[in-house]
Amino acid sequence: MSIFYFIAFLSILFAVLVISAKNPVHSILYLVLTFFTFTVQYILLNAQFLAIVNFIVYMGAILVLFLYTLMLINLNKDSEPMKTNMVKIAAVLGGGCLLVVVVAALKVVGVSDPVLVRDPNLGLVKNLGKVLFDEFLLPFEISSLLLLSAMVGAVLLATKDPKIA
Template sequence: MSTFYFIAFLSIFFSILVISAKNPVHSILYLVITFFTFTVHYILLNAQFLAVVNFIVYMGAILVLFLYTLMLINLNKEAEPVKPFMVKISAVFGGGILAVALISSLKSLGVSDPVVLKNPNLGLVKNLGKVLFNEFLLPFEISSVLLLSAMVGAVLLATKEKETKATI
């Protein structure tokens, strides 16, 4: 119970750091930590498949791609335009209205215990595999052939046409 609330606090804390970080590289690194806390939440909810997919796809692929993209572009602070004073005032005003709305909505909520699953085997990969390879075997195989043909088509489109020019 206390682990859930601690990880929830870390999720909120690091997501606030994502927004408030001045350096975009630091913001992406905080986002990686935030997604890691989401992975821990999935494990606590007994959804191991979602935890692994979140870890591999989001943390391993997408965010690393964002990080490399940010490191390759030129983030020159001197070229950034200066924002007028009225834009800053309106941003503070809008943020204040958002804070008041969030606080008023949180006052109406009651703190409840986390949901306990009636079936503890609900999110297991074993059960997902049984359903995927029994009931949905044909759509699974069709989608794999479709992905394979898309990969072959992408490779063929990406190759240079040296052979056709030589025969003409």
């Protein structure tokens, strides 16, 4: 249980460093570390599928895309537009709403009993695959065809040749 609390502490620490980092590249690298601690938490909670998806999709694809996008844009402070008072008021209201939610969440911390998992195989990829390919095979295949047609459509829209489109 002490490993869980240590990794939770690291998650919170890296999340705070994401917000407080002055350099945006450092902020993204701290975000990678935050997602890595989430992956470790998923493994500790016996949710291997979520750990693998978090590692591959978030750390492997989305954050690398963020990093490349950040490297391509110009982050010059002189070209940054000034924020209007309406945006500042909206930011204060949003922060106040977040504070209310955090206080309400902290008020109920420790009230409930810990969750005991009765099935040690819960969250394994093997069980998810069985359910996915036994009960949900048709929706899975239809969604794969939908994603394939969307990918083909995106490639056709991105081509410069007017004869193809």
